[in-house]
Amino acid sequence: MCIYTYINVRTSMYIHRHKQISAMTVVIGFEGSANKIGIGIIRDGEVLSNPRRTYITPPGQGFMPSDTARHHRAVVLTVLKEALEQAGLKPADIDCVSYTKGPGMGAPLVTVALVARTVAQLWGKPLLGVNHCIGHIEMGRLITKANNPTVLYVSGGNTQVIAYSERRYRIFGETIDIAVGNCLDRFARVIKISNDPSPGYNIEQMAKKGSQYVELPYTVKGMDVSFSGILSYIEDVSHKMLSSGQCTPEDLCFSLQETLFSMLVEITERAMAHCGSQEVLIVGGVGCNMRLQEMMGVMCKEREAKLFATDERFCIDNGAMIAQAGWEMFRSGQVTELEDSWITQRYRTDEVEVTWRAD
Amino acid sequence: MAATDGGANQLEFSLDVPFPSSREAEIALRSLSPDREPRKGGIRKQLTVSGSKLSVKWSADEARILRVSVNSFLDHLSLVLETMEMFGPPVSQ
Numbered sequence: 001m002c003i004y005t006y007i008n009v010r011t012s013m014y015i016h017r018h019k020q021i022s023a024m025t026v027v028i029g030f031e032g033s034a035n036k037i038g039i040g041i042i043r044d045g046e047v048l049s050n051p052r053r054t055y056i057t058p059p060g061q062g063f064m065p066s067d068t069a070r071h072h073r074a075v076v077l078t079v080l081k082e083a084l085e086q087a088g089l090k091p092a093d094i095d096c097v098s099y100t101k102g103p104g105m106g107a108p109l110v111t112v113a114l115v116a117r118t119v120a121q122l123w124g125k126p127l128l129g130v131n132h133c134i135g136h137i138e139m140g141r142l143i144t145k146a147n148n149p150t151v152l153y154v155s156g157g158n159t160q161v162i163a164y165s166e167r168r169y170r171i172f173g174e175t176i177d178i179a180v181g182n183c184l185d186r187f188a189r190v191i192k193i194s195n196d197p198s199p200g201y202n203i204e205q206m207a208k209k210g211s212q213y214v215e216l217p218y219t220v221k222g223m224d225v226s227f228s229g230i231l232s233y234i235e236d237v238s239h240k241m242l243s244s245g246q247c248t249p250e251d252l253c254f255s256l257q258e259t260l261f262s263m264l265v266e267i268t269e270r271a272m273a274h275c276g277s278q279e280v281l282i283v284g285g286v287g288c289n290m291r292l293q294e295m296m297g298v299m300c301k302e303r304e305a306k307l308f309a310t311d312e313r314f315c316i317d318n319g320a321m322i323a324q325a326g327w328e329m330f331r332s333g334q335v336t337e338l339e340d341s342w343i344t345q346r347y348r349t350d351e352v353e354v355t356w357r358a359d
Numbered sequence: 360m361a362a363t364d365g366g367a368n369q370l371e372f373s374l375d376v377p378f379p380s381s382r383e384a385e386i387a388l389r390s391l392s393p394d395r396e397p398r399k400g401g402i403r404k405q406l407t408v409s410g411s412k413l414s415v416k417w418s419a420d421e422a423r424i425l426r427v428s429v430n431s432f433l434d435h436l437s438l439v440l441e442t443m444e445m446f447g448p449p450v451s452q
Binding site: 069073077080081092106107113114117118119121122123338339341342343 | 389390391392394395397435438439441442443447449
């Protein structure tokens with residue numbers, strides 16, 4: 001272990017000395033695996049630009065793959081132009097083009113990958129396919145400086161408790177059906193809450209005005225969680241309870257958040273106990289929910305652990321997170337050949353060998 | 360559209376796309392090739408470049424499947440072309 005650390009330090013000093021002329025490593029990241037499209041540029045840990053657009057659907061409607069891809073196609077080149085202009089860089093200044101390889105929705109992923117592949121070739125730069133979940137983790141680590149945290153990754157498409165061990169981000173617990181954010185989004189559709197800026201944000205605001213707790217199923221299964229039964233249950237009772245005046249929409253938002261977040265805090269705490277970890281990092285779109293952060297904070301305080309979280313700029317899908325994971329991967333010697341650059345809707349966090357961490 | 364009855368009742372479709380140079384045709388080929396067709400069977404697509412021309416050939420069991428694949432290819436192609444217009448021309452190798 002000591003020898004490895006020593007070699008790594010020596011190697012990085014060597015690289016550093018040799019790189020002094022070309023100075024720093026600049027990576028551009030393309031993200032579009034769901035309803036956000038973002039392009040960010042990172043230069044050695046510094047976010048130079050990170051513009052983003054969100055495809056927002058009317059209340060009661062979710063986002064479908066082909067419509068989302070159409071949205072991304074319409075704006076991706078404008079966003080790319082913004083990313084370069086805001087960073088004040090020319091294509092020649094970029095060292096590597098990274099993009100989301102998966103997981104996510106097929107059609108939107110392809111759209112963004114096409115542009116990344118094309119500009120990589122036009123500019124004569126290496127290409128790098130990044131796992132979306134790894135992007136969230138590495139961005140969270142960069143922004144918060146958390147060293148080796150237990151990670152709770154919560155979004156519209158994913159719910160995982162992750163800890164690093166021996167070159168993998170290992171999944172300790174996860175949802176066995178739908179993601180926590182999907183549960184929230186679909187509940188928002190049932191009672192026609194606006195999707196602007198996001199259904200989760202609007203639920204959070206309404207929940208602050210809720211007072212009555214409506215009992216909902218609580219479904220932790222060991223290290224895993226299940227949300228589809230809770231969604232079915234609340235779909236079932238909400239119209240009855242609302243029309244009879246037994247509770248308000250605000251009460252339902254409050255009750256749903258309290259139940260879902262309690263489950264997430266429980267499995268995070270169990271993972272920490274297993275790993276002997278004293279750090280928690282929350283990433284993913286649901287991670288910017290302040291009530292979730294507050295509840296996690298209470299648990300961390302009881303265990304004398306530290307909580308790390310980021311705000312909506314970096315929690316919600318964005319291009320910089322793909323650039324940051326790409327930066328780490330590129331610096332450790334990885335690139336993706338064009339013929340291997342196919343996108344994949346399924347891509348588990350623990351499939352990626354972490355070649356950039358020395359611990 | 361050349362929908363001919365191939366030996367095995369196959370629908371066929373072919374498309375030629377001219378590019379300013381062979382370099383750009385190659386770039387388009389390499390951008391458009393990596394992703395596989397979403398469905399498992401019923402359709403085959405082949406991309407080739409000769410000179411500055413990108414050629415695509417489809418053969419499919421049903422018109423419906425062919426239409427979906429050609430439509431999405433044209434969407435992808437126009438995005439690649441727009442990208443080349445805005446962020447090209449390619450740097451010298």
